[in-house]
Amino acid sequence: MSYPSEETNWETETEEKGSSPDPGGRPVKRTWFTVKTAPYVLLLPAVLLFLIFTAYPIIASFWLSFQTTEAGERVFVGLNNYVRLFQDPIFYQALGNTLLLLVLQVPIMIFLAVILAVLMNSAFLKMKGFFRVAFFTPAVTSLVAASVIFLLLLNPDYGLINYLLTTVGLEPVGWLNNPFWAKVSLVLVMLWRWTGYNMIILLAGLQNISNDLYEAARIDGAGKVRQFFSITIPQLRPVILFAAIISTIGTLQLFDEPYTLTGGGPVNATTTITMYLYENGFEYFDFEYASAIAYVVVVIIAILSFLQFRLGGERK
Amino acid sequence: MKRILKASAALLLGSSLILSACGGNTASTDQVQKPEDPESVSGSITVWAWALEADFLETMVPVFNEKYPNIEVNINKQGPDQVYQRLITGLAAGEGGQLPDLVQVEDQRLPSFQNDFPNTFVNLSESGFEEHMGSFTPTKEESIKDEDGNVIAFPRDVGPVGVFYRKDIFEEAGVEAESIETWSDYVEAGETIKDETGADMLGLTLNESVPLNRFMIHQQDAFYFNSDGELTVGSEETRRAADLMKEFEDKDIMSNVTNWDGRVAGLKNGEVATLPNAVWWYGTMVDQMPELSGSWGMFPLPKFKEQGVRAANSGGSSYAIPQVSDQKEAAYLFGEFVSTNLEAQLDGLESQGLFPSLTEAYDAPIFQEGQEYFDGQSVYADFADIATQIPEVTYTSDYARADNTFNEEIVSMYLYDEDPENVVDRIEQRLKAGTGRDVAETEKE
Known part of the structure; x- marks a missing residue:
């Protein structure tokens, strides 16, 4: 997502330097490296890399999405891949799973992250450093290693969690082999992994809120709860929005967690749209169809990001 | 989550490379001449393989070097996913430097590579491998040929399928394994075992895949x-299999186990009495359940009353030489060696449990020996018997999609309690749309 903004920066820079007057005023020796051309020359490597490794693949895969392989040759088939995609039940299922995770997991996670951040920021908590590290560690832990542990904990037949459930008299839960509970397991792992990450972002936001506001509120007789809802939340709103956008994009591109934890199963109950893309490209060698999926995902992300920016913009 | 960006970037990059490589895949099939003097061939080759097969190759290098001292062989052991992904990217780029000189490929994957990258592997028939044809199991020989009947890979191991069973549980329930000949016998035995011991007849990993249906x-x-x-999804045979899968649940003789580990644990704890699967499970069993030595037996797959044999296959790999290799001669010699050398096949079986497709090996003493783990049963001979009976299959380039679709729908039959008829119809619809293949004529009525 960072490319457009970087590009804009380059352009403004180019304009400034390009319009600066020639310092000498007298005829200079014509070389390719002059004050006027210098910015372009210096930018060239970055632009070339961008063209080769970003722009070209984007265009090539767009073109690819209108083709198919027949007897080893690529042939143009118009919108066939897209028509097929919109008639593909698994595509809708993957899309539905992804959106469900988005609607369920992101709000829960942001809510928890706000609570945790406020606790971390409060005066009475001891050993703050320890807790911050403890909550942030999952975000930098190897997910594959973590998944192995989760698989052991969540195993429906021999896992620790089901053992604990049965000791208190509850029914064991099909954490990984029931379509509903597999989704719950996935949400749990995502919460474990990303709540601390969002907490750190929010904590940074909290520390920017001036103490004066709280002091004034206290003098006016506002209690802790009132302070939280009337000062903390409004002041934190832009940071919360930022965390929500990052998490939304991340969830729409979700791959690692379901891939390592459930493999998309059972019966595609946890297959996300990116997993389905990967499956078509690298398991079925159907790169053309995978490219079509990629472009639909791009459109969806663009629409959602636009909506969120609009919502965020209104507040300012 | 950001790794997704990388995954999609890799995809985009990969696909663009394919575009740029179009037309670059010139099919120059240079023949490999067998040298007069083994010492005259020199070179250095890289081989990509995974798991036990890679370990097997590693032990074969010194033996190979006794005959060809001037060929340096580097075994590059990686995970199967890694081998495939690097191979796809490398083939798409068409650059020799990115690719090995010899690569392990599962038989069911060969047609996909042929379809997406035609003439990408060296035609071994033209290089003289035809002289060995007839030495391997018929199914294996069929699976390593391209559409024109040319051999494109060195055959290695196969995975004959049988039914492993817990002898002690069978005895406790008073069931004779020898009396199980058809699937209805199997279901009946399962009911007795459930009544007498409480153990389920089989455990299916519904969160992963159910190869038994295949x-x-x-x-x-x-x-x-x-x-x-052409698609034959709606066939009598498919419906018969789906009905039987459903019957296991209706008669309450199957359990839903989770992952590979769950499958092992079910057998180990005596909660599951049989495992219909390939010979290579033997290795896992010895490794994970050493204490159960002597309480195992094996009988061939029960058959359907109507037709068929008591044999099927699961797994098995071969070795191919990418066309871009500049060490084809050395690669050919090593590939031929690991594929056709008798001692190599027996060593692979003894040290790694890899079941050879070279039928000559089946006459070796180890096949007749009674295995202690199986209470003196000579299981290798039994598996060899199965291996030679396995019916031929056409995998096609859409095998992976077809197999996944079958797995998903059969599992949904259990999880959503659906009618097998509808499930099979849905598989057919999905595969028609997903593969663009025609439905075979006989299926249409």
Whole structure:
């Protein structure tokens, strides 16, 4: 997502330097490296890399999405891949799973992250450093290693969690082999992994809120709860929005967690749209169809990001 | 989550490379001449392989070097996913430097590579491998040929399927394994065992895959596709298999186990009495359940009353030489060695449990020996018997999609309690749309 903004920066820079007057005023020796051309020359490597490794693949895969392989040759088939995609039940299922995770997991996670951040920021908590590290560690832990542990904990037949459930008299839960509970397991792992990450972002936001506001509120007789809802939340709103956008994009591109934890199963109950893309490209060698999926995902992300920016913009 | 960006970037990059490589795949099939003097061949080759097969190759290098001292062999052991992904990217780029000189490929994957990258592997028939044809199991020989009947890979191991069972549980329930000949015998025995011991007859990993369904189609000499590559999903054979899968649940003789580990644990704890699967499970069993030595037996797959054999296959790899290799001669010699050398096959079986496809090996003493783990049963001989009976299959380039679709829908039959008829119809619809293949004529009525 960072490319457009970087590009804009380059352009403004180019304009400034390009319009600066020639310092000498007298005829200079014509070389390719002059004050006027210098910015372009210096930018060239970055632009070339961008063209080769970003722009070209984007265009090539767009073109690819209108083709198919027949007897080893690529042939143009118009919108066939897209028509097929919109008639593909698994595509809708993957899309539905992804959106469900988005609607369920992101709000829960942001809510928890706000609570945790406020606790971390409060005066009475001891050993703050320890807790911050403890909550942030999952975000930098190897997910594959973590998944192995989760698989052991969540195993429906021999896992620790089901053992604990049965000791208190509850029914064991099909954490990984029931379509509903597999989704719950996935949400749990995502919460474990990303709540601390969002907490750190929010904590940074909290520390920017001036103490004066709280002091004034206290003098006016506002209690802790009132302070939280009337000062903390409004002041934190832009940071919360930022965390929500990052998490939304991340969830729409979700791959690692379901891939390592459930493999998309059972019966595609946890297959996300990116997993389905990967499956078509690298398991079925159907790169053309995978490219079509990629472009639909791009459109969806663009629409959602636009909506969120609009919502965020209104507040300012 | 950001790694997704990388995954999609890799995809985009990969696909663009394919575009740029179009037309670069010139099919110059240079023949490999067998040298007069083994010492005259020199070179250095890189081989990509995974798991036990890579370990097997590693032990073969010194033996190979006794005959060809001037060929340096580097075994590059990686995970199977890594081998495939690097291979796809490398083939798309068409650059020799990115690719090995010899690569392990599972038999069911060969047609996909042929379809997406035509003439990408060296034609071994032209290099003289035809002289060895007839030495391997018939199914294996069929699976390593391209559409024109040319051999494109060195055959290595196969995965004959049988039914492993817990002898102690069978005895406790008073069930004779020898009396199980058809699937209805199997279901009946399962009911007795459940009543007498409480153990389930089989454990299916519903969160992963249910290969048993594929074995049951395969053993009826049918498959997802016919030899013309047309879909045969709606066939009698497929429906018979799906009905039986459903019957296991209706008669309450199967349990839903989770992952590979769950499957092992079920057998180990005596909660599951049989495991219909390939010979290579033996290795896992010895490794994970050493204490159960002597309480195992094996009988061939029960058959359907109507037709079919008591044999199916699961797994098995071969070795191919990418066309871009500049060490084809050395690669050919090593590939031929690991594929056709008798001692190599026996060593692979003894040290790694890899079941050879070279039929000559089946006459070796180890096949007749009674295995202690199986209470003196000579299981290797039994598996060899199965291996030679396995019906031929046409995998096609859409095997992976077809197999996944079958797995998903059969599992949904259990999880959403659906009618097998509807499930099979849905598989057919999905595969028609997903593969663009025609439905075979006989299926249409």
